[in-house]
Structures are given as structure tokens and as C-alpha cells.
Amino acid sequence: MTSPRDYEVVGMFGVRAGGGSPLAVVHDAEGLSTGEMEWIAGRLRVDETVFVLPPTVPRATHRVRVFTRRGESPFGGHSAVGTAVALVRSGRLPSGRVVQERGGKLLELEADGERATVTATGPPPVAALAPGPLLAAVGLTAGDLGEGPVLAAGFGPLFHLLPVREKAVGAARPDVAAMSGSGLPDLFVFHWDGTARIATARLFAPGYAIDEDPACASLGLALGVWLGELGAVDGRTDFRIEQGAGMGRPAELECAVGVDPDSGALRATVGGRAPQELTGELAVPPAAVGQLP
Template sequence: MTAVPFEMVDMFAHAPFSGSQLTVVPEADGLGEADLAALAREVNTPETAFVLPPVAPGATYRVRVFTPGGETPFGGHSSLGTAVTLVRLGRIAPGAVVQECGSRLHSLSVGPDKGTVTAENPVEAREPDLALLTAAAGVDPADVVEAPVRTAGFGPAFHYLQVREEAVPAARADLALMAERGLPDVMVFSWDPRARRATARVFAPGYGMPEDAACASNALGLGEWLVAAGRLPAADGTYEYLIRQGVGSPRVGTVECSVTVSSGRAVRASVTGTVVPVARGEFLLGPGGGAAPVSA
């Protein structure tokens, strides 16, 4: 029987049991495909990151990321939590880190309890159906704030819906509708222009998370959206903004963000967050495969 250590952490958290949950398996080399999927289902956190030796030149380590429903090819959501955990455990040095996930490399700057992930080159925007977004998020169309309706992102393109502040905690995702119409996600948020702060909820069933308490990828894309929508300046420079996510749900996360503008468009965005350890333990793998946690 083989013992496989794991760490459970909360990302973008102000205290234990806030922010977004992540399980990190620091030594996943040698685990089979079925083991990875089984462990992710067993621990049942929104994402489980399995750390492996790097393949790409310049990468610090490689990671495969699973939700309880299967593997996700992006790994942006969990990159910060994984890197900070590896620094805290002494497995990688603090400072600049390059995480390999699938065909993508994520650039980070991390310490033992906090880190920053940076992305460049936003994807091409699309114009989604406003009526679909409001119905999917359970938002009254009267609560929608007039703004360009477009996707934004630095990896996958996310869907953003700006509403009045009181509509955010009342939002309720129609997961059946989202599945039927092929809508993977929607971020419902209000915007305080003086504080440059968004209050948000993110529903992402297409990524295996009916609701995400704090999400790096959505936060990066919001910076591009804010510039394109005129909520942040289009003059060259770097502008900070803050996201309080999960308001109205049992878990709230805080994401510190910035976006860099060049020639009138967003070209780079960064998100920073605190990672709080909450549990550690071991999985036991028998000789025939299969796993179950024995301590936490």
C-alpha cells in the first residue's frame, strides 16, 4: 500500500474556510490516470492539482488539474495555490516560478503565503447573448447596467454581466439552462468606480464548478473587460482593481488585481492572493489501484 501526501488550502482567503478550496498533491509522479481521477473525486474540492516533473523548457514544474468531474486543460485557477504551497513546503524556491499545465505556461511570483500570477495577450472578444446571460444568472434585466456586452480573457474567454450592487448576492445560476445552451460560465458583478472594486459571483459549471468562490482566470479577464468598457482608463499605464467574490454565498474571496494598458487596449493583467493551509493528510493506494483518504 502506497501513501500519497496531500495538502488542502484556501486560495484568495482572508482566513481559513474562506476563498476557493484546492487540494495539492506535491508528488504525483507514478500515479496512473485512474488514480488521478479517483483522488480528485474522493477529496471533492473544486480542483485538485497533481504536481509532476516539468517537460517544457524553462518550466519549474508541471501540473495536471482535475475537478471531481474530470481533467481541466487550463489550470489557471489553481496555479497560485499550487505554487505557494510548494514554496511553503520547501519544494521550490520563492520568487519567479513557471508552471506548466497542458500546452500553457503560467508565470508567477510567489512566497510561502502569497503570490501573483500574470498573463499576457488577451484572446479575441465575442458578443454573447445578453438575454441568455441574465437568464443563466437569474438576474432581472432591469438590474443590468448598460455596458458593452463582450467576452474577455487571457486564456479561455469568460462572460461578464455588470449589474446593480444589490443584484449580486441575489443571483442564482440556472445550471440546466447553461448546460442546454452551452454556456460554460458567467461572472455577475457590480462596480464601484471610486474604490475600483468589483463585487462578484462566478458560476462556472462548464469548468466543473457550479459556483467559484474566487477565480484567478476570471479576475484576469475582468481587467481587460473594464478597460474595453471604459470602467478603467484607456491611457497607457497600469491600473489596480479589487474583486470581492462569492458575496451572497457561504465563501467569500478577495482578489487583488492590476491591468496594464498600451495603445488603448489591455495587454497584461495580474492577480494576487493569499493562500491559507487548512488541512494535510495522506491517501492510501492499494496494489490494485483505488484510493481513500486516511487522515486530514
């Protein structure tokens, strides 16, 4: 690495600094090797680290590579909200529409220096699941099961959605080894309050190198699919996900789901804040990469 790079850590969907899902954004990352990116992500020790690069297609405003502590991730939707806010807040992009390029795919967002929103339009894939193995994976029983379908759903990666009774959300205790051994990369345990339109939730995601995630944008979209399957979508339905409080990182995801007026397909939206927590400079000599723990 020939020169220092600015970086910041934000709390995606945090209700305050210190809340939400921690994300590191490394600005102006052109010229960094894959090995340097892996090393930096390992040293920063947050759930995900995004490296911002120049776009390669005309429509895109920026391109990203996303790393967890285990290596590069094929997904960029979860971190797109925090990245967009960081780019606008730093003056690298203007407020309004931003288009993220990741792995040949484009993702459009609306962003300013405080919050960003992403929208996806279906039809998304949906698969019914047997509740027993999912309940067992987090130490719950059939008596803890809530109302509504048990599904794998989402725009992009499919998440495993398990509705439970209110008290069962806090009682869930994931068996991470069993989840990994059974090919269950994630489990979204939530209680749905249909009157208030609030989901109180926890996400266990050992398959993504995250034991528990205090907030996840992609799951806001997936829960919109779940509401469609529940039959709770009438025109546009606004709802909220509250997550991360038990981890000391409270988060709120502002979501909506409805029907696209042009295509008739399901249309889901998720957004929220990304408070800035840390800023700094990275200065790693190339010779150090691969030599330091």
C-alpha cells in the same frame, strides 16, 4: 500507488482559512496513473485537485495535471496560484519566479509562502454578447443590468461577464440545467464600483463542474480586459474583486491592468493569498482504484 503521497488543501484567494476557492495539491505525484488521479480527485471532493509532477522542459520549475470531479481539466491557470504558494510554503521551491508547465504551455508566477501573482499580456480575444439570455440564465431582468459592456473575454478560456446593479449580485439564481442546455458553461455576475475600484461578484460555472466558485484567478484577468473595453484603464489601474462571502468562503483577488510598455498590449495581473486548511497523506492501494465509489 507504491507509497503515501503528501497532500494539502488550500483556500485560493481566501481572506482567512476556510475562505476562497478550495484546491487540493497532491505533492510528488510522479508514478500515479490517470485512474488513480481521477479516483483521488473524486474522493477529496474539492473543486479542483492538482497533481504536481517533474517538469519536462528546462524553463519549468514544475508540471501539473488538474482534475475536477468530472475528470481531467484542460486548464491550469485558475489553480496555478494556490499550487505555487503550496510548493514554496512546503520548501519544494524557493520564493520568487516559478514556472508552471501544463499541457505543453508555460505559466510564470511570482510566489512566496503566503501569496502568488500571475500576469498575462494580450491582445486577448473579446466578443460582445446580448445581455438578455445571460440575465435570464440567473433569473434577472433588463432592469438589473449594470453599466458597461456585456462580453466574453479572457486570457485563455473566455468567460461570460455580466455587469449588474449592486442588489442584483445577491439576487442572482442560476438555472444550471438551462445554462448547460444553452451551451453557457459559466457566467460572471458582478457589480463594478468605479470610485472604489472594487467588483463585488459571483461566478456560476456548471460547465467546469462548479455550481458556484468563490474565487477564480482567470476571471481576475478577464475583468482587466473588461475594464480595458470600458475605457477605465489609464496607465496602471489597480482593482479588487470581492467574492464568495455569500457562500461563507470570503475571497479577495488583488488585480491590476495596464499597457505593456514594450509591446503596447494589454497587461493584466491577479494575485492573492492561499491559506492552508488541511494536510495529510494519501495511501490508495492500486487494486482499490475503480472498485470503490
